[in-house]
Amino acid sequence: MQERHLNREKYFKEQVYTTQKYVIPFIEECLALNANSDVLEIGCGEGGNMLPFLDLGCKVTGVDFSKGKIENAHQYFENHTNKANLTLLCDDIYNVPGLGKFDLIIIRDVLEHIHGQEVFFKKLDMFLKPGGKVFLSFPPWQNPFGGHQQMCENKLLSKLPYYHILPAPVYKFILKMGGESEAKIKGLLEVKETGISIERFHRILKDNHYKTDKKILYFINPNYEIKFHLKPRKQSALLSEIYYFRNYLITTCYYLVSLK
Secondary structure, eight states, X not given: OOHHHHOHHHHHHHHHHHIIIIIHHHHHTTSOOSTTOXXXXXXXXXXXXXXXHHXXXXXXXXXXXXXXXXXXXXXXTTTOTTGGGEEEEXXXXXXOTTOOOEEEEEEESOGGGOSOXXXXXXXXXXXXXXXXXXXXXXXXXXSTTXXXXXXXXXXXXXXXXXXXXXXXXXXXXXXXXXXXXXXXXXXXXXXXXXXXXXXXXXXXXXXXXXXXXXXXXXXXXXXXXXXXXXXXXXXXXXXXXXXXXGGGTOOEEEEEEEEX
16 A cells, blocks of 8 residues: 555645646636636545635535545645635535535546446536536546555555456455455455446446547556656557557546536
8 A cells, every 4th residue: 555545635735736737727728717616526535636726716615425534624724715615515425405506527536436327427417507517537447557456555466457357256365365454355346346447438428418528548647747756648549549458558537528
């Protein structure tokens, strides 16, 4: 397990860096962000993705069902100049009454953890203003660390790519032999269960009448710049269009989508 997974403030600052430098410029090519913008983040965690939007004067709402992460977020934003524009809710997004509608919904590195992604998208439009957009980033399931095995305590298993795509019983056996706890194994198997490919994501968009306004498929994730000092690199146009195979090489996908 990497130190950043234990140090939540460090993880918060990594999110701030990548959102400020890469996510916001990506969005602003299609959507102006200012003090009139209402922004919702689903699965906001401690709120690192939200801080750059708050800096712009946006009205920001974050929802996460982790009480501990929401408590951390309250601490991190305690002295922010625009904290009056921030609403933090500890709840399941399906259960929040009267949440309202938003110009932008952020779902960054969360989609691959959601059970029933098809159902999730059927309900997502209830939170969108007319002309509103949804930013999503997610790692294709088959990429080298698409199983989030970097979370393993075992140093070898945390650095070993691709073995998460083995059949579940074999994957579970390897994790158990590596000394991972039952709780960790359960969590990693859950990620395996909810993992998503680019092709299935496109089908979900089509079935729910969303169109793609902008996308970038990355060979080197922009977040790796702050994490590993690697320069972000887009996947080549040729490999980006090779169905199924591309999932094994792309480390993250950036999409901005809206209803047709």
